[in-house]
Amino acid sequence: MKQINEHEQDLIERYFEGALSGPERKEFDRSLDDPNFREAMEFHYNLLRVLKKERDRHPLKQLFREEEKKIAGTARQESGKKTGAKIPQGVRIRPIRRWMAVAASVIILVIPAYFIYLNSIDDPRSALAQEFLELPRRSVQAGGGAAANLEQGKDAFFNGDYSLAIKSLEGIPPNQEGYAEARILTAYAFFKKEQYPDAVATFGQLLKDEELFIQLPDRYRDQKQIRWARMLAYYAAGQTAEYQSEMDYFQSVGDMFYRNKAVEFQRRAEGGEEQ
Amino acid sequence: MSNKEYYLEFEKTLQPAFTFLNGEELLSAFDNAFKTLCKEVEAGKISVDGEAVKGLNPSVQGFLMSKGEQYLKSIVQRKEENEEDFEIIRSVQEDGEKAILKAYRDLRDYFFSFAAGNFSSIGEENIADVFQDAMIVVIEYIQKGKFRVVDTDEGRLIIGLRNGATIRTFLVSVGKRMLQKEWKFPETATPPEEFKDVAPSAAASDESGAGQEIVYSALEKAFSQLGKKCKQILLYKYWFTLSMKEIRDILDYKSPGAVRTQKSRCIDDLKEIFNRLK
Numbered sequence: 001m002k003q004i005n006e007h008e009q010d011l012i013e014r015y016f017e018g019a020l021s022g023p024e025r026k027e028f029d030r031s032l033d034d035p036n037f038r039e040a041m042e043f044h045y046n047l048l049r050v051l052k053k054e055r056d057r058h059p060l061k062q063l064f065r066e067e068e069k070k071i072a073g074t075a076r077q078e079s080g081k082k083t084g085a086k087i088p089q090g091v092r093i094r095p096i097r098r099w100m101a102v103a104a105s106v107i108i109l110v111i112p113a114y115f116i117y118l119n120s121i122d123d124p125r126s127a128l129a130q131e132f133l134e135l136p137r138r139s140v141q142a143g144g145g146a147a148a149n150l151e152q153g154k155d156a157f158f159n160g161d162y163s164l165a166i167k168s169l170e171g172i173p174p175n176q177e178g179y180a181e182a183r184i185l186t187a188y189a190f191f192k193k194e195q196y197p198d199a200v201a202t203f204g205q206l207l208k209d210e211e212l213f214i215q216l217p218d219r220y221r222d223q224k225q226i227r228w229a230r231m232l233a234y235y236a237a238g239q240t241a242e243y244q245s246e247m248d249y250f251q252s253v254g255d256m257f258y259r260n261k262a263v264e265f266q267r268r269a270e271g272g273e274e275q
Numbered sequence: 276m277s278n279k280e281y282y283l284e285f286e287k288t289l290q291p292a293f294t295f296l297n298g299e300e301l302l303s304a305f306d307n308a309f310k311t312l313c314k315e316v317e318a319g320k321i322s323v324d325g326e327a328v329k330g331l332n333p334s335v336q337g338f339l340m341s342k343g344e345q346y347l348k349s350i351v352q353r354k355e356e357n358e359e360d361f362e363i364i365r366s367v368q369e370d371g372e373k374a375i376l377k378a379y380r381d382l383r384d385y386f387f388s389f390a391a392g393n394f395s396s397i398g399e400e401n402i403a404d405v406f407q408d409a410m411i412v413v414i415e416y417i418q419k420g421k422f423r424v425v426d427t428d429e430g431r432l433i434i435g436l437r438n439g440a441t442i443r444t445f446l447v448s449v450g451k452r453m454l455q456k457e458w459k460f461p462e463t464a465t466p467p468e469e470f471k472d473v474a475p476s477a478a479a480s481d482e483s484g485a486g487q488e489i490v491y492s493a494l495e496k497a498f499s500q501l502g503k504k505c506k507q508i509l510l511y512k513y514w515f516t517l518s519m520k521e522i523r524d525i526l527d528y529k530s531p532g533a534v535r536t537q538k539s540r541c542i543d544d545l546k547e548i549f550n551r552l553k
Contacts (some may be wrong), residue, residue, distance in 0.1 A: 017452065043490070051498075051514040061411060067380070245363075
């Protein structure tokens with residue numbers, strides 16, 4: 001394993017601690033083109049996996065996990081009791097057999113994924129669906145004002161109600177916390193609603209406004225990912241010149257992942273046009 | 276006077292007033308006072324003008340005593356000021372597992388609501404995982420006597436929580452860093468997005484990720500060959516994301532600098548074994 005310098009090592013450690021600032025993140029992204037840096041990053045990533053396993057052996061961890069199971073069990077029982085009280089008398093509820101529950105889960109999980117997969121092959125514009133799969137989905141209880149709008153918008157977004165998502169997320173003023181997150185989700189929602197020019201503009205706003213970009217939560221703060229999404233929106237909006245310029249960028253970038261993805265996308269897009 | 280002579284005088288004067296504190300705490304107070312002195316000299320607040328020393332009243336020893344005493348007072352709280360923590364620490368010290376689980380339940384909701392409010396993308400299961408890790412740190416601080424309760428002639432005291440901190444604020448300060456890491460390194464064993472976004476190196480070139488598994492497997496073997504101290508340092512530094520000072524507290528090193536040096540050696544050893552096994 002080749003050595004990297006102390007600063008680079010620090011950059012990697014802080015990346016995994018989620019502690020990089022915006023400019024540091026850019027430096028980190030640039031450094032990924034260096035194979036030694038990448039190798040060091042892989043090493044650190046795998047070290048974290050090893051350490052996680054080591055942590056699992058801690059006696060207190062095992063004790064706490066057991067306790068957490070008990071807490072979850074109690075919560076389930078209490079929620080079951082509450083639900084039970086609402087069932088009208090005389091109505092017989094037949095318990096779902098275990099195998100039926102498993103089968104139902106498989107259907108619920110597999111079928112949508114299969115359609116997303118098919119969709120992504122047939123229509124290059126749906127390549128964005130993959131990005132959706134990677135977006136964080138957790139929602140929390142809302143407070144008031146902007147926080148409530150954000151949570152309502154996120155819930156709507158992840159439940160596929162993009163109109164409501166846009167309505168809620170657009171209600172967050174620029175000076176409020178969560179505005180940056182609202183903008184990125186709004187951009188994706190515009191895309192899903194096939195409002196491609198709006199999607200182009202919103203992705204563009206995030207790419208242009210550095211302060212806004214820096215405020216994005218870590219998971220979304222990926223310039224190439226946003227730029228890629230905007231390129232798809234250009235394509236779908238029929239903005240050929242802009243699309244081609246971005247496509248040229250991705251096909252020439254020193255990032256093999258995006259280069260391959262771009263070549264494949266264009267191949268499919270051209271194939272689609274021929275048909 | 277040398278540092279050692281300053282310290283001996285420092286200990287002789289302050290120890291009688293703080294009999295319930297140990298040598299390590301007195302040494303930390305001295306270190307802290309000495310660092311403050313250095314900072315004030317660097318900032319020009321204390322300077323030499325000919326024969327006279329400006330900004331130092333009355334002397335170096337006096338300055339160290341005064342700052343040291345301030346520090347020692349800052350790590351002591353009366354039971355009446357913080358009943359909840361007194362009870363948590365006392366019961367964990369005396370009752371062990373039962374008390375640990377009670378503390379777990381008592382602090383759980385507080386931590387969950389903090390995490391949900393500040394890290395809304397992290398799922399409940401992962402918050403529970405982080406909460407458990409942060410609780411491990413809290414309990415280790417108590418079990419190692421870094422947070423402890425004592426009976427003195429002046430009443431019952433809590434030692435170790437600095438500047439009016441509480442177990443809750445400590446839990447959140449430790450947990451916040453862990454949540455930041457969790458955000459970046461989710462529970463799943465899949466590589467982070469960046470791994471998919473960049474040209475794969477030789478070690479991870481195949482699509483199935485088998486290359487990653489080879490690296491992981493060799494690293495796991497290399498890690499198992501490290502000594503206990505190294506395993507602990509790496510675990511606390513990189514998984515629990517503790518500061519060097521916190522690691523010093525838990526693992527009883529002399530200073531944060533000593534932890535840093537040891538950590539570098541451990542990483543070098545790990546890389547060396549890993550390269551041999553690869």
